Amino acid sequence: xxxxxxxxxxxxxxxxxxxxxxxxxxxxxxxxxxxxxxxxxxxxxxxxxxxxxxxxxxxxxxxxxxxxxxxxxxxxxxxxxxxxxxxxxxxxxxxxxxxxxxxxxxxxxxxxxxxxxxxxxxxxxxxxxxxxxxxxxxxxxxxxxxxxxxxxxxxxxxxxxxxxxxxxxxx
Numbered sequence: 001x002x003x004x005x006x007x008x009x010x011x012x013x014x015x016x017x018x019x020x021x022x023x024x025x026x027x028x029x030x031x032x033x034x035x036x037x038x039x040x041x042x043x044x045x046x047x048x049x050x051x052x053x054x055x056x057x058x059x060x061x062x063x064x065x066x067x068x069x070x071x072x073x074x075x076x077x078x079x080x081x082x083x084x085x086x087x088x089x090x091x092x093x094x095x096x097x098x099x100x101x102x103x104x105x106x107x108x109x110x111x112x113x114x115x116x117x118x119x120x121x122x123x124x125x126x127x128x129x130x131x132x133x134x135x136x137x138x139x140x141x142x143x144x145x146x147x148x149x150x151x152x153x154x155x156x157x158x159x160x161x162x163x164x165x166x167x168x169x170x171x
Contacts, residue, residue, distance in 0.1 A: 006109070006110060006111075008107040008108055008109055008110075009024065009107070009108050009109075009110055009113070010024070010025040010026075010105055010106065010107055010108075011023060011024055011025065011105065011106045011108055011132070011139075011141060012024075012025050012028060012031075012081070012102065012103075012104075012105055013102075013103040013104055013105075013106060013139060014079070014081065014099040014100070014101065014102045014103060015099065015100045015101045015103065016063060016064055016067075016069075016072075016099055016100055017064055017069055017072075017100065018100075019140070020103070020134075020137075020139050020140075021099075021139065021140050021141075021142055022106065022132060022139045022140070022141045022142070023081070023141070023142050023144050024141075024144065025105060027083045027084050027085065027144060027145075028081055028082070028083055029082045029083065029084050029094065030082050031079055031080070031081050031082070031102055032053075032079065032080050032082065032096075033078075033079065033080075034074055034078040034079065034080060034098070035051045035052070035053075035080065036051070036052075037049040037050070037051055037060055038050050038051070038052075045062070045065045045070075045071060046061055046062050046063075046065040046066040047059060047060070047061065047062075048060040048061070048062045048098065051080070051096060053082065053094065053096075056094060058082060058094045058095065058096050059093075059095055059096070060080065060096045060097075060098065061095060061096065061097045061098070061148065062097075062098050063097045063098060063099065063147070064098070066147065067127075072098050072100065074098075075100070077100060077101040078098060078099070078100060078101075079098075079099055079101065079102045080096040080097065080098055080099075081096065081097050081099060081102070082094055082095070082096045083095050083096070083097065083144060083148060085144070085145070085148045095148050097147075097148070106132070106134070108132055112132060112133065113129075113130040113131070113132055113141060114130055114131040114132070114133065114138075115130055115131075116128040116129060116130050116131065117131070126143065126146050127142060127143055127146050127147050128140055128141065128142065128143065129141045129142060129143040
């Protein structure tokens with residue numbers, strides 16, 4: 001390993017249903033106030049709709065619903081974190097996720113990121129990249145590429161379109 005591999009990594013922290021999460025800042029393009037949203041008929045619960053970001057159509061993912069926690073309540077503090085998500089075909093897609101509130105950016109030594117637990121989390125373990133111990137409490141670091149996996153999101157949307165009365169499969 002080169003010495004560069006041990007340089008601090010930057011994570012944005014945010015709250016979702018009173019729990020603090022972190023994501024690497026690298027794929028984040030911007031953070032915006034909750035905008036006007038165009039709803040998509042018969043979309044699954046986690047797909048709130050699309051937003052207009054300077055002329056670009058950006059799907060808006062309700063991350064709480066994506067995690068099976070029900071739809072997020074929209075408050076004056078609700079924000080959208082816009083990510084540039086890459087897919088297996090190397091196309092880049094802008095995706096927004098709703099969060100209750102954004103906190104701060106942490107510089108974290110890679111040695112301080114604990115490996116993800118194999119059980120005991122309320123999320124699918126592949127969504128968890130690791131855990132940061134912050135002031136005696138763990139912050140869940142999300143693997144945003146897995147959470148926003150375009151193929152899985154497309155499968156869930158297709159499943160809802162084929163059977164709009166059925167509840168979506170476990171996400």
